[in-house]
Amino acid sequence: MFCKETSKSIKKSKRRKMYEGFYACNTPPYGYKKSEDEHGKLIIDENSAKVVKKIFELKIKHMTSKQIAEQLNKEKIPTPAQYLKVKGLPQNSVKIWTRTSVSRILGNPVYTGDCIRGKTQNISYKSKKKISVRKKDYIVTKNTHEAIISKDVFEKIHNDTLYGSTKQDVNRINTKFADLMYCAYCHKKMTKRIQKGGINLHCASNRESNELCSFKENYFYEQIEPIIIEEIQKTFESYFKDKTLKKSILKRQNTLKIKELERLLNGQDIALKRISFKISQLYNDRLSGKISEEEYKNNYAVLIEERNIANENKEKLELDLEKFQNIKLETSSEKDIINNLIKKIKRDKFSLEDMNKIISKIEIGKGIIIIHFAFSDIADKKISTL
Ligand SMILES: [Zn+2]
Structure with a gap:
């Protein structure tokens, strides 16, 4: 659900076709899709972005992640897994919205237009096994694509204990x-x-x-x-x-x-x-x-x-x-x-x-x-x- 890094410098636009100088995502995060014109660029997917917006709006109204999940289930909104399957992308078998699937969306800064890389790291460059990287060590590149959620809203939810974000x-x-x-x-x-x-x-x-x-x-x-x-x-x-x-x-x-x-x-x-x-x-x-x-x-x-x-x-x-x-x-x-x-x-x-x-x-x-x-x-x- 996060961007895979392929970049050293965005400025090297001429070398884009060589997989450098931009941010490619294997699977675009729910709410986005891949641009057909510009390789590796994320663009807003209107249908799922509506749901992302809704989730953040409900959170701002102090609903818990679980309550939001119940609401989405009640409205029979397809889960990201179901939705992405419709688009022919890999999916798992999750058929209902859960507290975790909502929390994952609420916690993903990709929706503010930033690209987050390095959430996990291979334990060695040859191994496929990955370990989680501490949040402060994530590599963040600002404003790589259009935001669905303003940074203000995102920060409000994450810094305000009223929203129950302190674990x-x-x-x-x-x-x-x-x-x-x-x-x-x-x-x-x-x-x-x-x-x-x-x-x-x-x-x-x-x-x-x-x-x-x-x-x-x-x-x-x-x-x-x-x-x-x-x-x-x-x-x-x-x-x-x-x-x-x-x-x-x-x-x-x-x-x-x-x-x-x-x-x-x-x-x-x-x-x-x-x-x-x-x-x-x-x-x-x-x-x-x-x-x-x-x-x-x-x-x-x-x-x-x-x-x-x-x-x-x-x-x-x-x-x-x-x-x-x-x-x-x-x-x-x-x-x-x-x-x-x-x-x-x-x-x-x-x-x-x-x-x-x-x-x-x-x-x-x-x-x-x-x-x-x-x-x-x-x-x-x-x-x-x-
Ligand atoms: Zn039980």
Whole structure:
């Protein structure tokens, strides 16, 4: 959806036919089409530009992206994917407008007449794999084509918190259960957002569009957590009080975990080998003059960053693996580990890692929470929240 760069200087107009000196787009962004007279030039596509204008107008009236999507669906306006298919261009299978498809349009500066390049970057010039580039590092060329939206309107939407454009990512917040929560109807994960000082949970599908899942309700994580903890305490205590501890329970958990860790470690090893190979390839290409010093430096920096991340991941995984392998050796400590978990639960001091040993997932529905335990011999627990 963005312009692909082919230019060093717009002034070299005589060389246009040689794919230099202008901005070519593989697929013109929704709202535009390719000029038939001037190769690579974007011109306004009246039908879809009308929709783009409408989206920005609704946003200015403080509608949320999701509300705008609902409105467009109600009016049966074809989605960009559908519309572009009509024009014989590549399309995906999206048949309805969603919060994301609207947000993507609202966030694309191409509609103000600027060309944005370098949203992604190949990890090496030979690789097809791309990584995202930080927004501040985008390459912007001003006024390369006719605007559909004024820069004022665009900036107003993006700088004004009233329009809800400030994103708060809570994925890194360490919450015990939030990562284990799923919608009971569409089975997609619940999204987490900070709202009114708490963590708000909402079905990921419904967040996109009511047509994907009709479960509209929002829950505050802080209100659900104590209910779940209480239920786990009760269930666990009665389970281990009545039964003699089966040695197999923990062993089974451990074996699964060890297998998973070994698989992940293997993945990191493959990644590291791949990166080393690319670094040597890059070095050879620099030596033989196939790439410039600048290209070399940029690609090298990206690869080193990747290598550092892979090494860090590998170290963490190795530590985890060691831990789990040791547990396996000391069979006598199994009971202690379970008892320890029970104690932790009682004191409300357990981590997300502990949770993963106990719970496989938690489903949230209308007035109901369903806990699925990781122990196959503990039945799912349904709790009414009404
Ligand atoms: Zn749902």
